[in-house]
Amino acid sequence: IPHRIEAYDISNIQGVDSVGSMVVFENGIAKHSDYRRFKINTVKGANDYDSLKEILTRRFKHGLDEIKRIQEKDLKLSAGKFCVFPDMILMDGGKGQINIALGVLANFGINIPVCGMVKDDNHKTRGLIYNNIELTIKANSNLMRFITRIQDEVHRFAITYHRSLRNKRVLHSILDDIPNVGNHRRKELLKKFGSIENIRSAALDELIKTPSIDSRTAQSIVDYFKNQKRL
Template sequence: MMDGGKGQVNIALEVLDELHISIPVCGMVKDDHHRTRGLYYQNIEIPIDHNSEGFRLITRVQDEAHRFAIEFHRKLRSQGQVHSILDDIPGIGPARRKALMRTFASLDEIKNAEVEDLKKIPSMDEKSAKNVYNFFRGSEKEDTEATLMEEQ
């Protein structure tokens, strides 16, 4: 049983299939208030009576999974084990990392940003903007240079 719906169940089934493991997998389908409204099993959403013992059990499983995930993340954070790829870029500390994440909607947007876009962030100087740009585009540049050298 997974704390996730159709998408998560289908991905889990793909992984299990690749590993040649055949076990039943179901997921908890949520309503707009993130409360379980049913189960997703064998491509069918099965509604569950909210007054049933089964529903109460599933809700407790969901609550426990949520509690476990929060505690685990808190533990990682307190031990300093939460790591961002942005931490690997020279000149990018916690303040600039936060500014990048506030400015751009996703890591992909940061990866695709031009130096001029990066320099518009108030805490970002030109050197740091170039470091971010080169960090994500460096392998593309190296691939291009290698191709040019092979052609010569």
């Protein structure tokens, strides 16, 4: 098993709140401190290939920039977030995803082996593709269990980030409709109560105790949710 493995995945729902994830395994163990997540900035709609190209480009550009700064003694190795490169890259997908990764690496002049983690018709990990060849791996082997663990982990990390962005967007859209609640007050409400349901059920005096929430704003919040119940 290569010393350091990085795996990548994309998550979105019909192109909304599209994100990418990078998980790292060193010596067969997940290294959570090196996990990275990416909010897709340049791709519109559901385009996993272009999204993968964006996050891989950002990851290795940051890495090369950090290596240059380390060489110039402008950055300590321990402070770098992307300067350690993997011995192998695993893509959640097949030949298309592999080719995207190889193209990005070629543009930077980087040579790292890339494999694709493919799934069967039941969406379970089936094996690896390398150099356009699907490698035969025994279903119950330790290697297959390891690959499955990586694939499940990179998918979980991407989904978790996607859901957090989606939930924040929904929360913000609701609070934006409440009179007298601007960006600062919205953050204070979410910081104290944690969810729309908790804000909805909060008493007037609880709301007033929230930093930056005066009695007029608190009453606006109470009135807003009362009116919502009538709709």
